[in-house]
Amino acid sequence: MTAYRVRFAPRGKVSPNAVTPSVPAFHPFDNKSTLTRQKSRSGCRECRQRKVKCDETFPSCVRCQRRGSVCQPNLRTSDWHFEIPWLAYSPLTTVCLNSHPDIKVNARLMRYWLEATSQMLSVDPGNNPFSFPILKYATVSRSLVHFLQSASAAQEEYFHQPKLSVSLDERGKALIALREELESQSSPLSHSFLTLLMLGMSSSWMAMEPTEYGKEHLVVAQTVAEMVIKRKDSKKEELDHLTLGIYVYWDMACSFCLDPEDHPIDGDSSLKTYVKQARNRFHAITTHSIDLYYLLGRLGRYCRVVVDQGIRDLVYEANAEKNLKEYESIESDPAARSLTEAFRKHGLLLLHRFCGKPGVSECIFPAQVENENYVHDLAVDIIELLLQTESNSPYLNIQTIPLMSAGAEMTSLDGFKRDQIRHRLNEVYSTNRLLSTLWVIDLLEELWVLHDSGMTHITWLQLMLSKNWRLRIG
Numbered sequence: 142m143t144a145y146r147v148r149f150a151p152r153g154k155v156s157p158n159a160v161t162p163s164v165p166a167f168h169p170f171d172n173k174s175t176l177t178r179q180k181s182r183s184g185c186r187e188c189r190q191r192k193v194k195c196d197e198t199f200p201s202c203v204r205c206q207r208r209g210s211v212c213q214p215n216l217r218t219s220d221w222h223f224e225i226p227w228l229a230y231s232p233l234t235t236v237c238l239n240s241h242p243d244i245k246v247n248a249r250l251m252r253y254w255l256e257a258t259s260q261m262l263s264v265d266p267g268n269n270p271f272s273f274p275i276l277k278y279a280t281v282s283r284s285l286v287h288f289l290q291s292a293s294a295a296q297e298e299y300f301h302q303p304k305l306s307v308s309l310d311e312r313g314k315a316l317i318a319l320r321e322e323l324e325s326q327s328s329p330l331s332h333s334f335l336t337l338l339m340l341g342m343s344s345s346w347m348a349m350e351p352t353e354y355g356k357e358h359l360v361v362a363q364t365v366a367e368m369v370i371k372r373k374d375s376k377k378e379e380l381d382h383l384t385l386g387i388y389v390y391w392d393m394a395c396s397f398c399l400d401p402e403d404h405p406i407d408g409d410s411s412l413k414t415y416v417k418q419a420r421n422r423f424h425a426i427t428t429h430s431i432d433l434y435y436l437l438g439r440l441g442r443y444c445r446v447v448v449d450q451g452i453r454d455l456v457y458e459a460n461a462e463k464n465l466k467e468y469e470s471i472e473s474d475p476a477a478r479s480l481t482e483a484f485r486k487h488g489l490l491l492l493h494r495f496c497g498k499p500g501v502s503e504c505i506f507p508a509q510v511e512n513e514n515y516v517h518d519l520a521v522d523i524i525e526l527l528l529q530t531e532s533n534s535p536y537l538n539i540q541t542i543p544l545m546s547a548g549a550e551m552t553s554l555d556g557f558k559r560d561q562i563r564h565r566l567n568e569v570y571s572t573n574r575l576l577s578t579l580w581v582i583d584l585l586e587e588l589w590v591l592h593d594s595g596m597t598h599i600t601w602l603q604l605m606l607s608k609n610w611r612l613r614i615g
Contacts, residue, residue, distance in 0.1 A: 185212050198533050201571040206532040212571045244283045250290040250297075250311075258289075258296045261573045263425040264477070264535045270383055270425050278380065282328045284336040287315035292339070295347050299574050302349050309347070315340060331377045331384065334365050338387045345613040351580045354398045354613035355391075362388055363405045370411040385415060386424035386431055390615075393434045394542065396441025397602055398611040401449055404442050420471065426539070429471050430481045436464060437488050444495040448602050458492060459500030465489050475529075476536045483526040487543040490519040490550070494600060520550035524558055532568045541569055541581055541615040548585050549601040553593045559585075580612055
């Protein structure tokens with residue numbers, strides 16, 4: 142298993158005079174001995190309190206995984222020596238990027254982003270585009286720098302609302318800078334799109350209640366995504382692939398939150414064409430399954446319409462079921478393949494839970510029983526697929542959505558499965574520290590109580606909407 146930790150550079154100081162005004166580059170190590178993983182002597186907070194040895198696996202040590210407790214590591218950001226010259230000006234707290242003097246960098250927060258915050262966004266920590274590679278985009282985007290610092294300040298405080306003053310201040314600066322960049326076109330559209338997505342996706346991270354999912358950003362992103370594809374620039378192909386993958390995943394995760402009147406108009410869109418062609422290109426969030434997440438985004442919005450308005454499209458349902466049943470993963474990594482299969486079955490579960498038998502207007506009693514058994518079997522399969530993934534795997538952070546849809550189907554006879562879901566969601570929370578993960582647990586607990594009392598007709602989506610929650614899952 143690839144370690145989460147970002148590599149450390151040699152301990153020699155970098156002279157400011159040696160800094161060049163070019164875009165920061167990732168320099169190789171001069172001393173092979175520095176490749177050895179460096180650990181602190183303190184371990185995580187839980188292990189220190191219990192006075193036991195901690196293996197310091199990030200984001201959750203083995204002991205915390207076994208205990209099912211939240212792992213709170215003490216990150217050694219103060220000991221970093223950066224390979225990026227413009228972040229090596231220490232002891233200054235704030236430094237400037239030579240390539241853009243208006244961009245101010247808080248070295249401590251940027252270090253925290255590179256070591257910790259960026260890791261929760263990628264399933265490939267050894268080649269994480271959100272870590273060091275993202276700095277080349279930050280050199281020309283003030284809004285992106287402020288966002289990275291905002292997210293770091295929030296995660297550093299475990300997204301605890303009373304301690305988010307620094308994060309909210311940086312977020313405000315990011316929003317102002319983004320508006321200025323869009324109005325003046327001082328930053329390329331692809332760069333601004335990255336900040337727009339990150340700001341929108343992170344809206345729920347700092348919310349006090351499960352009602353914020355970045356709606357305003359998401360609605361704008363629908364239009365910008367099409368603009369980015371149509372203005373395709375070969376020089377920004379890597380960045381465009383990164384942003385479009387983020388958008389497709391975020392859109393899927395928000396699909397149940399977005400009110401039907403805000404749904405994008407379906408059609409032969411450029412994005413639909415793009416995802417069909419892009420599945421062979423790896424993405425740090427969607428892996429090789431960007432087309433599946435796109436399909437699930439459309440399906441999630443359709444299920445919301447069915448719940449809200451009772452309107453069904455039997456042709457769409459039949460086609461969606463056919464596409465999901467025929468979908469074949471091209472993942473070679475076992476964890477990625479298991480996750481993709483879990484999401485595929487999650488799609489089938491959604492169809493059968495919210496529509497009955499897809500493509501059939503009315504289900505008679507025997508068919509209803511058969512459908513309920515099929516849904517339960519799908520849910521059990523999803524849970525077993527997800528539990529195949531080790532608890533310290535970077536793929537853990539992507540599991541919340543299928544965990545919730547499958548968990549909602551566990552009856553009072555599935556007590557062991559319910560416990561497994563509770564334990565796995567606690568492991569996910571140890572990984573990302575996001576309150577939304579805890580809210581998912583709360584929603585499931587409330588739903589299980591209702592189901593156990595005989596109100597089995599209530600779905601997790603109906604319960605969520607009745608509570609006026611707009612929970613961005615995952």
